[in-house]
Amino acid sequence: MKAFDNFINGKFVRSSGDKRIEVINPATGSLVCTVPDSTEQDVNDAVTAAAEAQRSWGALPAAKRAGHLRALAAKIRQHVEPLARVITEEQGKTLGLARVEVEFTADYLDYMAEWGRRIEGEIIESDREGETIFLFRRPIGVIGGILPWNFPFFLIARKAGPALITGNTIVIKPSEETPHNAVKFCELLAELDFPAGLINVVHGRGPVAGQALASSPSVGMVSFTGSVNAGSAVMAAAAKNITKVNLELGGKAPAIVMADADIDLSVKVIKASRVINSGQVCNCAERVYVHRSVAQEFVEKLTTAMQATHFGDPIKDETVEYGPLINEGGFKKVERLVGSAVAAGAEVRTGGKRADRSTGYYYEPTVLSGCTQSMDVIRQEIFGPVIPVVEFGDLDEAISYANDCEYGLTSSIYTRDLNTALRACQEIRFGETYINRENFEAMQGFHAGWRKSGIGGADGKHGLYEFTQSHVVYMQRY
Ligand code: NAD
Numbered sequence: 001m002k003a004f005d006n007f008i009n010g011k012f013v014r015s016s017g018d019k020r021i022e023v024i025n026p027a028t029g030s031l032v033c034t035v036p037d038s039t040e041q042d043v044n045d046a047v048t049a050a051a052e053a054q055r056s057w058g059a060l061p062a063a064k065r066a067g068h069l070r071a072l073a074a075k076i077r078q079h080v081e082p083l084a085r086v087i088t089e090e091q092g093k094t095l096g097l098a099r100v101e102v103e104f105t106a107d108y109l110d111y112m113a114e115w116g117r118r119i120e121g122e123i124i125e126s127d128r129e130g131e132t133i134f135l136f137r138r139p140i141g142v143i144g145g146i147l148p149w150n151f152p153f154f155l156i157a158r159k160a161g162p163a164l165i166t167g168n169t170i171v172i173k174p175s176e177e178t179p180h181n182a183v184k185f186c187e188l189l190a191e192l193d194f195p196a197g198l199i200n201v202v203h204g205r206g207p208v209a210g211q212a213l214a215s216s217p218s219v220g221m222v223s224f225t226g227s228v229n230a231g232s233a234v235m236a237a238a239a240k241n242i243t244k245v246n247l248e249l250g251g252k253a254p255a256i257v258m259a260d261a262d263i264d265l266s267v268k269v270i271k272a273s274r275v276i277n278s279g280q281v282c283n284c285a286e287r288v289y290v291h292r293s294v295a296q297e298f299v300e301k302l303t304t305a306m307q308a309t310h311f312g313d314p315i316k317d318e319t320v321e322y323g324p325l326i327n328e329g330g331f332k333k334v335e336r337l338v339g340s341a342v343a344a345g346a347e348v349r350t351g352g353k354r355a356d357r358s359t360g361y362y363y364e365p366t367v368l369s370g371c372t373q374s375m376d377v378i379r380q381e382i383f384g385p386v387i388p389v390v391e392f393g394d395l396d397e398a399i400s401y402a403n404d405c406e407y408g409l410t411s412s413i414y415t416r417d418l419n420t421a422l423r424a425c426q427e428i429r430f431g432e433t434y435i436n437r438e439n440f441e442a443m444q445g446f447h448a449g450w451r452k453s454g455i456g457g458a459d460g461k462h463g464l465y466e467f468t469q470s471h472v473v474y475m476q477r478y
Pocket of ligand 1 (some may be wrong): 146147148149150151173174175176204205206207209210211214225226227228229230231233234248249250251281282381409447449453454
């Protein structure tokens, strides 16, 4: 059995404690490897290494930093297949999606490298004669990156890419569910001529290692992706030192299907949205509002499409559309939400139960019709292959249902009418809206949630500048 260590200052190092975390394959229940259940001391060692490395890294021209990111991207591209297998084995997504994740990670690092020559400050008009006011964008220092399990490899790049190109260094704590891919990432780093201490990886659990990172006085910003509860705990820990937080939290994306929608397109895309990664994606459609006049056709076609979904162990069968849920906790949540919806009057059109398999957390592809706005399945994040459907009478009602939510990450609408699409865009209160297409953001966009979906955001120019702090210089000529 493989037992891995933390990666600090360019080397694999043993934890100062002796507790370990067992990593389980969710399709088979078998043990994949173990990683350290790291201590506060381990986190502090990594932060110290990152702070030391930041001095020279921050002084390096950004174009030179970009060269290191490009070398890392190229290295990752040479190892797509083994990396994809590691991700699938510990996380349960299909091999096809895992390959896309690895390739997208390399593309993302290249994209962030392109910013090396594009980081810009401002020159501001002064009130004084002979004075010039400059606004510089400076590195923050050490970034703490705390990751979820659903896109574990890509999230390393989403934190480290913008952190490094803007002159910061980083300490990453992967999810305790999916640390193996982060170990592989560090092995590739160790093979490169990559300055030590720029990217440090400390494994462990949220309440110890995660809290130590978020409450460290030497961390300048915590960039966290995960659940609302953990995000709130990170924010509380960061508050002790007034540390900046960047939070990418949960979602409950509404999809609105209008009477004039292309029903076949909406069925195809919404189904794909619920089965990709077994429905465990923050931005994918979590609740569907369909116009009463097309509800029957939509639900029937969606039911047929979901029934045809092929799922199973993604390592053994490359043709599956989805694999197991991540763990028992996630599985029980799906069971609870479906059970409470049915008890409150929702109708199971297909699925609605655990799949008949000897191992693994498999839930059947599920469609629930007759749902209402007050049901937990409409209000809480499901994170499983379940589509609850609510009917509406007009656009006003659909928009008010969509906005009636504590989350505000993504949203979508299916319509052929430009005016309807424009009204939805103006009135829907979410960080992203997709019109007649699947929910998947672009690296040059800005992925940022409203309300409890987060603070700040990721990707593109706006995501990049989250990793900088301003410095205004007033220069007087005499
Ligand atoms: P999680 O909150 O359970 O864990 C995320 C990370 O936080 C893990 O590394 C965990 O160890 C750490 N953590 C847990 N408690 C902590 C604490 N008290 N202090 C510090 N760190 C702590 O989330 P998860 O189950 O890994 O991921 C699923 C969630 O992430 C979903 O809600 C999903 O919507 C969200 N997510 C959001 C985005 C986005 O871009 N908005 C992207 C992916 C996932």
